[in-house]
Amino acid sequence: MELLKQKIFSEGKVLSDTVLKVDTFLNHQIDPELMQHIGAEFAARYADASITKILTLESSGIAPSMMTGLRLGVPAVFARKRKSLTLVDHLYSAEVHSYTKKETNEISISKDFITTEDVVLVIDDFLANGQAALGLINLVEQAGASLAGVGIVIEKGFQSGGNLIRERDIRVDSLAIIQSLTDGKITFQEEDSSI
Amino acid sequence: MELLKQKIFSEGKVLSDTVLKVDTFLNHQIDPELMQHIGAEFAARYADASITKILTLESSGIAPSMMTGLRLGVPAVFARKRKSLTLVDHLYSAEVHSYTKKETNEISISKDFITTEDVVLVIDDFLANGQAALGLINLVEQAGASLAGVGIVIEKGFQSGGNLIRERDIRVDSLAIIQSLTDGKITFQEEDSSI
Numbered sequence: 001m002e003l004l005k006q007k008i009f010s011e012g013k014v015l016s017d018t019v020l021k022v023d024t025f026l027n028h029q030i031d032p033e034l035m036q037h038i039g040a041e042f043a044a045r046y047a048d049a050s051i052t053k054i055l056t057l058e059s060s061g062i063a064p065s066m067m068t069g070l071r072l073g074v075p076a077v078f079a080r081k082r083k084s085l086t087l088v089d090h091l092y093s094a095e096v097h098s099y100t101k102k103e104t105n106e107i108s109i110s111k112d113f114i115t116t117e118d119v120v121l122v123i124d125d126f127l128a129n130g131q132a133a134l135g136l137i138n139l140v141e142q143a144g145a146s147l148a149g150v151g152i153v154i155e156k157g158f159q160s161g162g163n164l165i166r167e168r169d170i171r172v173d174s175l176a177i178i179q180s181l182t183d184g185k186i187t188f189q190e191e192d193s194s195i
Numbered sequence: 196m197e198l199l200k201q202k203i204f205s206e207g208k209v210l211s212d213t214v215l216k217v218d219t220f221l222n223h224q225i226d227p228e229l230m231q232h233i234g235a236e237f238a239a240r241y242a243d244a245s246i247t248k249i250l251t252l253e254s255s256g257i258a259p260s261m262m263t264g265l266r267l268g269v270p271a272v273f274a275r276k277r278k279s280l281t282l283v284d285h286l287y288s289a290e291v292h293s294y295t296k297k298e299t300n301e302i303s304i305s306k307d308f309i310t311t312e313d314v315v316l317v318i319d320d321f322l323a324n325g326q327a328a329l330g331l332i333n334l335v336e337q338a339g340a341s342l343a344g345v346g347i348v349i350e351k352g353f354q355s356g357g358n359l360i361r362e363r364d365i366r367v368d369s370l371a372i373i374q375s376l377t378d379g380k381i382t383f384q385e386e387d388s389s390i
Contacts, residue, residue, distance in 0.1 A: 126271035
């Protein structure tokens with residue numbers, strides 16, 4: 001997605017060979033107009049997939065998910081990272097380890113919102129080691145729902161998450177795939193929406 | 196806002212005299228179309244306020260904030276509840292106690308995204324004891340920005356947060372104000388957009 005790549009080029013900050021900071025438009029400050037384009041792009045790619053729910057993880061996945069849900073006319077559900085007092089049982093849960101934050105969270109969704117009837121599109125802001133996406137896929141499986149695919153805003157192609165998911169024959173659509181961040185330079189690889 | 200009140204009536208679950216669960220459309224599953232209407236409503240109310248930034252708190256504030264930002268043509272910034280490894284200093288921070296979750300979080304934003312030039316509209320999903328909104332207002336003050344007002348999706352009028360903010364002569368726009376949840380029954384009071 002050209003518009004997104006331009007935004008990453010102009011505003012992304014390479015902090016190391018593995019860390020790209022995009023907090024001017026995606027995961028701290030949000031560019032609503034860009035999110036609208038991202039939502040339209042995911043919706044177009046999954047237009048024929050009969051999606052009934054978007055599933056994401058708080059917090060940075062919410063903006064692109066809501067815009068995709070708006071375009072497809074379906075609700076977006078965000079998994080929470082901790083249990084809150086008003087949401088204690090009746091849950092599907094999975095453990096997700098974050099290499100960035102060096103911690104393991106339990107993510108969970110209410111059983112009310114993903115059911116065997118649902119066709120789910122999982123969306124997240126980043127795909128790196130794949131732990132968050134795999135956790136979300138796990139929730140979809142526990143619910144007995146169909147998984148249409150995984151939509152990712154930015155994939156770090158040099159990390160293992162993309163392969164981990166694609167080798168399970170799950171469709172992955174990444175709107176920008178970063179091949180390398182070496183020497184402070186952002187290099188993209190061609191998008192790949194095949195399984 | 197009539198559409199919102201109808202949604203609260205039809206889908207809100209009264210768990211006790213003080214707890215209203217609205218996780219089918221606001222804070223777990225999100226109804227994107229309703230969020231679009233909410234964004235349009237906040238944008239209309241602040242159309243003449245020269246807003247340059249929306250400020251909210253992860254996670255449930257993100258959806259209405261992004262929709263308001265989209266309509267006003269400005270970015271939405273969400274404060275984070277914990278420090279992440281890619282966002283360690285260069286922050287404005289405030290402590291926020293959650294009575295629901297019985298915990299105190301530090302909320303913070305990067306100094307890059309709210310400056311003395313900004314006119315900020317603070318948005319949040321709920322206003323109850325006002326701690327989250329006061330924390331966000333504190334961040335705006337630390338940044339030396341102008342505060343245009345506070346937009347709230349659902350205010351619990353029987354709790355003290357609304358008064359705490361209004362008595363500081365800060366404009367509060369609540370799209371639905373709940374007067375009472377007694378005996379499992381939801382009663383609204385008239386909206387009040389005055390300071």
